[in-house]
Amino acid sequence: MTNPLSRALQSLGAPVTNALIKLGFACRFLVSVLKVSPFALCRFSLTMREIWFAGVLSVLIIVVSGLFVGMVLALQGYETLVRFGASSSLGVLVALSLVRELGPVIGALLFASRAGSAITAEIGLMKATEQLSAMEMMAVNPVARVVAPKFWGGVISMPLLAALFSAMGIFGGYLVGVQLLGLDAGSFWSQMQSAVDFRLDVVNGVIKSVCFGFAVSLIAVFEGYDAPPTAEGVSGATTRTVVTSALVILGLDVLLTAFMFRGI
């Protein structure tokens, strides 16, 4: 370590250098996951099983939370809009906030805590109990057999979950706005439809959720694979998955939103 650059990096201290080393390893890990992905996706029953774990088992929490979030949005929005005599725009408010922001973001946060932590714990425990080593010794690549299907299962599930969240939220908004507060159903839907743009709002929301799915799945499988093979190691990795995912989701959201809606 004699060259000035590495000295400069070392002076930043161990936390920074360790974080950089980890980031570099995560990139290398992503490449090795992508490299074996064709194999993993060819055996689609493996990915099916992971969609079951990551997607199907998250449906309940997504649907219920989506419904509640939509209802709260409608109640809160109505209070404000009715002062300006614009209560017929309630559908617009609910739909735009869900489709653009809350669906992808809250969906991804729930997904990270429900499915991401489970993925990390499973891979971490498989490593701790030498199951990954055993696979390697059986000439089966654990990245291809275990990691890649979990990764793609998450990537495929996430946009579907986010769409379910938004749809349920809008339904919740409809229940509160039309059934409870007595707005006109026709204007609720038609105002919403004329104000929400398919390409600008819906497609961008889906793009966001795909990006979040990619990020959360990568963090989850990486933390599991990188976890120290002990009980504390796995529990720490599970916590890190949820915390890192939340930070990355929100940070990415700022970036993507600035990129998508800037100047329009």
Place this chain on the structure above:
Amino acid sequence: MVVFDDVSFGYGEQPVLRDLSLRIDRGQVVAIMGGSGSGKTTLLKLIGGQLRARTGRVLVDGDDVGTMNETTLYGMRRKLGMLFQFGALFTDLSVYDNVAFPLRERGKLPESVVRDLVLMKLHAVGLRGAAQLMPAELSGGMARRVALARAIALDPAIMLYDEPFTGLDPISLGVTGQLIRELNDALGGASIVVTHDVAESLAIVDYVYFLADGAVVAQGTPDEVRASTHPFVKQFINAEPDGPVPFHRDAEPYATALNLERP
């Protein structure tokens, strides 16, 4: 079939193996003995190519493991079967699917052939009746036997056993020892047993290496070992606390640690 040629290895600064040389021939069951932390498990990982030697060569069936790329390494591993210390069964698969795992991953065997092979292997370890159980429902000894059935599913030429005797009751112990011997004779390959269970392994092996501090300190056939006057071997076989292998890890003097010394 397995040759270590002046192999050195270490994790970071800490050396684990120093200029280790040993060979295992076809038909032999060889025990590697040594205290905890003497580098026994590292030795198995070097054979499997999960670790690479710093210097020297590890030859498996004549090929140098250290120079293999990923493809040839995976090809070489197909000749190996490994029994892990705690079995390392896949907890999300049933016993049947665990044993079928290497068969299904390997090739395009029809499911009926897989079924026959799985039942044969399970029969060999006496657990055909446990085929539909999940690993969580097995005792430690049974899990080890299932893992053994899985390791031999592809009839490997070289079997590696990592501590196969720890935590077994005396009956399972004898059965496992006999299984190792019989399997080796049936497969006609070589077996390496890493263990510190002296009595059980001396009963079944052809040759013994004693490892201490990453080097071979003694070797010989079981009869030679029993007759040996080498202090290390004597300590190990008779389980004496004092001898070349210290029971205590290096530390400050006991009296100092307990603040018993007068100032």
Place this chain on the structure above:
Amino acid sequence: MKRTMIDFWVGLFIALGIVALLFLALKVSSQSSLPASSTYTVTANFENIGGLKVRAPVKSAGVVVGRVAAITLDPQRYVASVTMKLDDRYHFSRDTSAEILTAGLLGEQYVGLEPGADEKMLMNGDRITITSSAIVLEQLISRFLFSKADEGGNAHTEK
């Protein structure tokens, strides 16, 4: 869990997700940006566009017939040049007039087209020459206030 059960639930999950996406696509949103192939472009200059934004609707008789594609300032004449993409299905005569209108008192601004009587139709790249600018509410109010103040001032001097 049997494999067929997994297949069933995963299939149901994916179907639900696609239904949700379709719901968002068909019921919640509308395809407001017209496909590029079926539009033609016309421009119009305005002295003041007020609060007109890109992607604001272009309407004729209240029907949306296109969108504002770009707004730039003409550097020679200091007027706003508004580029509009109009739906191919609708054609307007060359003496069509364009004005910037406001939906309601405070609503969004849009371009209104009033067809003329010319035989020839507007073609791709043509310019609409008859335009009237946006009504800027502040200007309107200040004009009104000034005229009131003038009246009041006159009345005062008369006394």
